[in-house]
Amino acid sequence: MSAAVYPKVTLPSHVQTILITGAGGFVGQQLLISLSESFPNINFIITDVRAPSIPASIDQFKQRIASLGADLSNKDEVKNLFEGRQIDAIYAVHGIMSGGSEANFDLGYQVNVDSHTALLAATRAHHIQARQGSPLPLYVYVSGLAVYGGEKCIPEAEIEPETTPLFPETSYGTAKAICELYVFDYTRKGFIDGRIIRLPTVAIRSGAPSSAASSFISGLIREPLQGQRSECPVADSIDDPNLDNFPLYLSRVSTVIHNFIHVLSLPASAFPSYSRTVNFPGITVTTRDIIEALAVVGGSEALNLIDFKKDPKVLSIMAFWPGSFNQQAALSLGFIRDDPKTGFLDAVRDFQAELKRGQ
Amino acid sequence: MSAAVYPKVTLPSHVQTILITGAGGFVGQQLLISLSESFPNINFIITDVRAPSIPASIDQFKQRIASLGADLSNKDEVKNLFEGRQIDAIYAVHGIMSGGSEANFDLGYQVNVDSHTALLAATRAHHIQARQGSPLPLYVYVSGLAVYGGEKCIPEAEIEPETTPLFPETSYGTAKAICELYVFDYTRKGFIDGRIIRLPTVAIRSGAPSSAASSFISGLIREPLQGQRSECPVADSIDDPNLDNFPLYLSRVSTVIHNFIHVLSLPASAFPSYSRTVNFPGITVTTRDIIEALAVVGGSEALNLIDFKKDPKVLSIMAFWPGSFNQQAALSLGFIRDDPKTGFLDAVRDFQAELKRGQ
Known part of the structure; x- marks a missing residue:
């Protein structure tokens, strides 16, 4: 038994500093571990409501990691993340989970939409102030399958993303669908180089049980x-x-994290002109x-x-x-799918x- | 030659006061004329950036019409519209057109999204403060075909709404798609009784030419x-x-306005559980x-x-x-389509x- 082996990912050479929001959560921590181990020349800004801890396994990289506590629903605190820095790529991972945003409507939208539009606006402003000719900031927005709903969503279905309109039926899924629209429009306007990833269930999550039905x-x-x-x-x-x-429908943690990094390596030309969204493969x-x-x-x-x-x-x-979801588009872009049997x-x-x- | 004849519409009996935003624009004015002529017992609050004028043809109804100037991107001014009133139905018609919102990104979203979420929040608060047992406020959000985009959108296409994901390719269309999501989620949560209408091109518009390509x-x-x-x-x-x-793809003004009023007459049960959206018929x-x-x-x-x-x-x-757009869903809900030939x-x-x- 050994850890999974994935293709080596080469990131664009201009990516020297990466910001990860929601970095105190399970996915944020796994992403930080993998990125910091794989890319010894990249620095990280990690943030969450409280300054996230740096996992013990990457303690030796702590000089490359700045951990900041920030309330991203406060626009000034969002701006402060960029202050005096050059940030080349952003993983927007933060959010309130489905149970929480269903229980508190206003707080859910404040965190799951408003803080994301604040982060988008700050990223745009950051690029405008950057040195001339700087590449657009890479911006990965983490969405999920909660954007789907309606009568097609039943256990027997294989969803075809190309022919399935989004009918989210939770405030969590609605906020994800809204942010997807914003991220695409910021990209279309040339403010950021956005990529929208929809995650399947991630297994096995360590830590405490969450309020999610899954x-x-x-x-x-x-x-x-x-x-x-x-x-x-x-x-x-x-x-x-x-x-x-x-x-x-789920994916192994290490595969999800590999795909998180792979999406940053794709050229903008890999996407059609009208969409930057990819449904991660699952089994x-x-x-x-x-x-x-x-x-x-x-x-x-x-x-x-x-x-x-x-x-x-x-x-x-x-x-x-x-x-199930048709994953042909993701596979053709080089995203990895777990072995359906093992x-x-x-x-x-x-x-x-x-x-x-x-x- | 005589004016078009449409089926008589009966509105729910609790609808005694209707708020129309964007009431200074062409569609808002036509809607006010038709509603005030057809429903002699209904009162109107009409609003726009400047207090809208009351068309001469309905001057005799002016005692039933309160005209207010309001900047709806100011939350306090939105709240003031409801102050001391019981509003039973809302037509959210205001917005910056496609040319304007493409030219000024921030202003476009401020008006085309933020002022609408402020209006939704104020409507929700208004209902919470209303007398116990009041029916939910009816809320008609005016969207358009600009929510569509992507490779399916070509002159030869007949769009099937049931199998066509939204890929808006303008900030105008993106904002419409975002507001559709909010209006549905407010409805799902039981805060409002929302209906989302997507208009084809409206012909013939009087007044000055607009910046729209159409x-x-x-x-x-x-x-x-x-x-x-x-x-x-x-x-x-x-x-x-x-x-x-x-x-x-277009519709006659009088037909669009009839359909605007018809949508208010439909029971909530006319819609599926996962959507409140209807594409108005066109020719x-x-x-x-x-x-x-x-x-x-x-x-x-x-x-x-x-x-x-x-x-x-x-x-x-x-x-x-x-x-073209498949309009079977709209026709089965009783919306009117113009004669394709005449x-x-x-x-x-x-x-x-x-x-x-x-x-």
Whole structure:
């Protein structure tokens, strides 16, 4: 068992400083680890509501990393991130998750839209003030499959992005769709060089469970492998056909992070004139696949830590999760897809290895 | 020759006061005329940057009409519109047109998005403060076909709204798409009862030419029928095949206004759970059809007032205008479509009659 091997990514040579927002979160931290390890000449500004910690595994790179606490819904604090710096690329990863933005409408839009338009405006102003002839700032906006909705979104569906209008049915997904529009228009106007990435579920997330309905997907692995109980909201027993009936579309953490970096390496000409959006590839698994992977890695001891208990609320949300998305466009741009057969087990083994390193 | 006859519309009985923004513009004025004539028990708040005038033809209704000047990008001025009133329905018609919002990015978004989110927030707050059990405020957001773009948008296309993602390629269209998302989410959350209408080109617009590329469509009729010269940017002569090659999708003013009122009469249950958007029906004509209609109504005298002079800029925009949109959804909801054969000539005759009344 060894870590995944991905193609080497070469970033544009002008990228010397990268800003990562939401860098205290799981994805932000993984992205920072991978970027700082792979690109020894790049400096980082990382920010979150509180100054994000620098993971122990990259402590040796801390001189290349400036960690800043900032409230991005305050325009002055957004501007301050750029003050006295030349920032060449931005990963806009911050946001309030679906549960939180559904519970607090105003705060959700303040963070998930207004702080992003403030960041876009500050990036535009930063480029105007930059030395003449500077390349446009690369700007990666992190969207997700929550932009989809409507009658096409059912477990049996394979969504065709080219023929599927967006009908978000949460404030979280609505805000993502709104920001996608802004990022494209800033790009079209020549203010930034934007790229919009839509993530599948990321597995296995370490850390605490989140309010997202999909939280159990990582939870069914994460908690039992650490000797803790975990609830399976999909089924009442291991014989429940629900375990086979709700497909889950996801990607291994290391693959998502590789694709995050790959998108920065693409020339603007890789995209059509009317869109900068790419749906990251994913694989489709069932809850039974998850449980079987847990059994392979953790044995019956881990398996016995699962409490089967249907949650009608989670199931009602899952009834509108498409099982699959056509990923031809992403694959032709060089994005990586996990092995459909072994991908989830690989993700579980990654997590197990991470646990061992942490001991 | 008589005015068009449309089915009688019955509005919900609780609608006693209607707010119209952008009421100084052509569509806002026509809407006010039609509503005030058809509904003698309804009161109106009309607003624009300057307090809109009340058209002479409805001077007898002026006691039912409060005209207010307001800068809707100022949240306090938005709130003031509701102060001390009970407003039951809102037509959000205001905005900066495509030319203006393309020329001034920040002002465009300030007016075409920020003032609309301020109006939505004020409407939500207004309902919270209303007497218990009040029906949700009806909220009609005026969008347009500028939300479409991308490779499907060519003159030969018939756009299928159900399978066509939005790829706006102007800041104007982007702002429309953003506001559509907000209006739907406010509706989904139960803050308003929203309806989103996408207009085709409206013909014949009276008043001054606008900066829109489509301005010539009304201009080819409006100016010559008043003895003034008008430029045809599509062709270099009356024999130019361009006159037949660029289909134009439009609707007669009176039909658009009827449909504006009809949308207020529909129950919320007429819409699917995931969308409140309807593309208004239209008919497809060519520039030659326009010129022939001018000849029928104005004779060779009017025809001789057209200066044929290709404008490559206008033609490059027209190359991405879809010739037609599937309108089955709108027709099944009871929206009216002009007669495909006589509709444009009817629109020209409407305009001629308006000129005669004005003399």
